[in-house]
Amino acid sequence: MSTPIQAGPVQEAYALGAEREQETADTEGSSSDGSGGGRRGRPQRRRPRGAPLSPMQRVGEVARWVLLLVCSALFLYPFAWLLAASLKPRGEVFDNRLIPQTWVPENYVQVFNELPLLNWLGNSILIAVLAAGLVTLSSSLVAFGFAYFRFPGRKVLFGVVLATMMLPGAVTLVPQFLIWNQLGFVGTHVPLWGANLFGSAFYIFLQRQFFLGLPKELFEAARIDGLNAWGQFWRIAFPLSIPSFVIVFLFEFQASWNNLQGALIYLNVGSAEGYTVPLGIASAMTKYDPSTGGHGDYQFVMVAALIVTLPMLILFAFGQRSFIEGLATSGRKG
Structure with a gap:
């Protein structure tokens, strides 16, 4: 007589799962028919209710919301004032009213006749994209080398690179100007983005801190498969480090967009059409200043200042998720 086959753990688990599925189906069927057994079906999950707040906790909650609203109003007030001033006539620009007494929406049309605003926007966008893109690529390559390559003096060299952050920017202004002047690039846009080629x-x-947070096993496996260093960076490090690339790009784009000092040094010798946005607005302030022969048409300056903030708002709106993720994860190591 043959011995019956004993069920193993796999067969027992499969049978138990089948029984549970059958019980679930029976329960759902009994709850869906009209025999009054709907309330005897699967129990409904309810969210646990939190304990009621005490009077002191309610006062604290209200105080927190009031503080947040006040801080938000303080941060939004300059933007609201700028928006209101851009819609006012010449004599009411500085009356500090958030709702204009006289609405002049024609300012948004006349500003393009008064100022070469489109040229300023185009120059600033071109310079900012080149500067941000070049510094993102060059810095990431250097950071990848410091993170995954072992060579003599690596820590000392990395310390020297970090030590350069302690140098004030004013120290290198004159040497940089002399270099660009000898190269013949003063009066062009090249000095405003050319230095970013070097990271x-x-x-x-x-970005080195971000690269150190990536699994080293991926790079070891790729190295065993014959992938070279550039392939490891482009096919592994880059796709996994997009948040760090986004945050570096946004930081540098903003820095280049607001760079008045560099434009004042290298572009002040050219025509107004070659200015960037900060230098153009500064020149417009001088143009409309009554002490220099202007008529005080500062409403056009307000319109220009409001328009040039839109690219930054749009950029941060689309890159907000990666920006926050990059800030949260860039400090990881291993």
């Missing part, structure tokens, strides 16, 4: 110490540090 930035802060961005190198930021």
Whole structure:
């Protein structure tokens, strides 16, 4: 007589799962028919209710919301004032009313006749994209080398790179100007983005910390499969480090967009059409200043200042998720 086959753990688990599925189906069927057994079906999950707040906790909650609203109003007031001033006539620009007494929406049309605003926007966008893109690529390559390559003096060299952040920017202004002047690029846009070809110490540090948080096993497996260093960076490190690339790009884009000092040094010798946005608005302030022969048409300056903030708002709106993720994860190591 043959011995019956004993069920193993796999067969027992499969049978138990089948019984549970059958019980679930029976329960759902009994709850869906009209025999009054709907309330005897699967129990409904309810969210646990929190304990009621005490009077002191309610006061604290209200105080917190009031504080947040006040801080938000303080941060939004300059933007609201700028928006209101851009819709006012010449004599009411500085009356501090958030609701204009006289609405002049024609300012948004006349500003393009008064100022070469489109040229300023185009120059600033071109320079900011080149500067941000170049510094992101160059800094990431250097950071990847410091993170995954072992060579003599690596720590000392990385310390020297970080030490350059302690140098004040004013120290290197004259040497940089002399270099660009000898190369014949003063009066062009090249000095405003050319230096970013060599990376930035802060961005190198930021992206190195992000690269150190990636699994080293991926790079070891790729190295065994014959992938070279450039392939490891482009096919592994880059796709996994997009949040760090986004945050570096946004930081540098904003820095280049608001760079008045560099434009004042290298572009002040050219025509107004070659200015960037900060230098153009500064020149418009001088143009409309009554002490220099202007008529005080500062409403056009307000319109220009409001329009040039839109690219930054749009950029941060689309890159907000990666921006926050990059800030949250750039400090990881291992």
